[in-house]
Amino acid sequence: MTSKKQINEPTIQSIVMDGHLEAAEALGALSAASVAATAALPVALSKCETESQMEKVIADRDRCMLAYINSQKKTLQQTGPLFERTAKELEIAAAEIKQKTQNLHNAVDAVNLMADITRLACSLALAFC
Amino acid sequence: MNKITYPQPGSGALSFRVLLPVLFLILLFEGCSTSLNVQNAANLGTTGKEVAKASISNIFASDCEYRNAIEAEIFFHSYAGQETPEALLDAYHDVQAELVARKVVFTQLSDVYKAFSELASNTAPTEIKSSIIGFGNAVNEYAATVNNTKTLSKSTAEIAGEIAQLILSARKKQMISQSSVLIRERLIKLSILLEDPLVQKQMTTFKQNLAQNRASAIQLLWKHGLLDPSPMINQMTTDIGFKAGSDALTIVRKNNRIRDGLEGVMTYRLKGKIEQIEKGYGNSVKTVRELIKEHEKLEKGEALTYSRLHQIITELQKITELLSRKH
Structure with a gap:
């Protein structure tokens, strides 16, 4: 029986897609590419011997970063309103709770006010005694 | 002219007989919400504020992280003899501005818990008792002035004060319970939003890219023997x-x-910092979920177990410390 021949040469890989790529997955993939490109910069730049080589390295990395950051900007527009709405709802909740606390104080204030009014009435009554 | 007559001092006993059933009804009414522990609510308010603060540090890139990343970007380009990449920096700025605007959600969450704490630690029910007694004294003073008699006995005024305190305590518990529901409903929405895969990627990937920029700039400086x-x-x-x-x-x-x-x-070390970003985000989401559970327990009158929540908050604080540590 012949053993399988090992292939050490680089192979071409293809990404099989099911045709349904979620925005989150796409953004994650673009980010992974830009992080990897930036991570490779120190080694790549230090190996460059000419300025044109460095220009090429930087331009390739910038393409990855721009692809990620522009996609990020687009997706942020989708989810931004959800955060605005949540912030607004929390703001309303804070106001409602503050109002409840105020209502508790109002009860005490009302009684104190009544006491003050009665004392005032007392001083006025003295004038007629 | 008709002279106004006031009940005689001995009539306090009559008032007492009238007030007793009222007191009974109040106690019955209060019984509906006695299970809610006010001190637990105050503690939950404090914990909620801590969660909001820790989440801000873990989810959002600080000004310092952002500035370091931008300086790294400029460094790479200048190093390679390129001009400052204005378009790229503008895009960074836009993304950072949009993400920073989302911080308001956590600032509002902190405000909500501040208000909740204030409600729970509100002393109005105790204050009303002395106010009622003060009011009784004022009425007596008035009566003594115009009629030379006292209308309310000391014990009647005190009972009235006790009743007012009970009413307000019951009302306060009811308000705390209503506020807890209000907060919990919003926390559920926030949790769903933060768990959205797209939102999660938006928050974590930008922070990771900023951190990688800085890491690469440090590595380049190291390669040239510039770092001690x-x-x-x-x-x-x-x-x-x-x-x-x-x-x-x-x-x-x-x-x-x-x-x-x-x-x-x-x-x-640099890689570890980048990996912690996703963990920090995940923990922030976990704390929101734990807060929801604690609110449910509070509303049911169950004892609150903060151990799990505090464990996650401690983890969050550790990650924050790790990400901001100056090695």
């Missing part, structure tokens, strides 16, 4: 009583093995 590794050597050896020698930098520059070893540690 003595503090790192100190950290690796201080606990057993060593420190970097005065000629450490010269030795490192001459010895490739030592340089590679230290570079390995540096890369490990």
Whole structure:
């Protein structure tokens, strides 16, 4: 029986897609590419011997970063309103709770006010005694 | 002219008989919400504020992180003889501005818990008792002035004060319960929003890219022998009583093995920081979920177990510390 021949040469890989790529997955993939490109910069730049080589390295990395950051900007527009709405709802909740606390104080204030009014009435009554 | 007549001092006993059923009804009414523990609510308010604060540090890139990343970007381009990438920097700015605007959600969450704490620690029910007694005294003073009699006995005024305190305590508990529901409903929405895969990627990937920019700039500076590794050597050896020698930098520059070893540690630390970003986000989401559970327990009158929540908050604080630590 012949053993399988090992292939050490680089192979071409293809990404099989099911045709349904979620925005989150796409953004994650673009980010992974830009992080990897930036991570490779120190080694790549230090190996460059000419300025044109460095220009090429930087331009390739910038393409990855721009692809990620522009996609990020687009997706942020989708989810931004959800955060605005949540912030607004929390703001309303804070106001409602503050109002409840105020209502508790109002009860005490009302009684104190009544006491003050009665004392005032007392001083006025003295004038007629 | 008809003279106004007031009940005689002895009529306090009558008032007492009238007030007793009222007191009974109030106690019955209060019984509906006695299970809610006001102190637990106050503690939950404090914990909620801590969660909001820790989440801000873990989810959003700080001004310092952002500035470091932008400076790294400028450094790469200037290093390669390129002009400052204005378009790229503008895009960074837009993304950072949009993400920073989302911080308001957590600022509002902190405000909500501040209001909740204030409600729970509100002393109005105690205050009303002395106010009622004060009111009784004022009425008596008035009556004594116009009629030379007292209308309310001391005990009647005190009972009235007790009743007012009970009413307000019951009302306060009811308000706390209503507020807890209000907060919990919003926390559920926030949790769903934060768990959205797209939102999660938006929050974590930008922070990761900023961190990688800085990490790469540090590695490039290191490759050119510009960084002194003595503090790192100190950290690796201080606990057993060593420190970097005065000629450490010269030795490192001459010895490739030592340089590679230290570079390995540096890369490990930088990589670790980037990996912590996703963990920090995940923990922030967990704390929101735990808060929801604690609110449910509070509303049901069950004892609150903060151990899990505090464990996550501690983890969050550790990650924040790790991400902002100056090695």
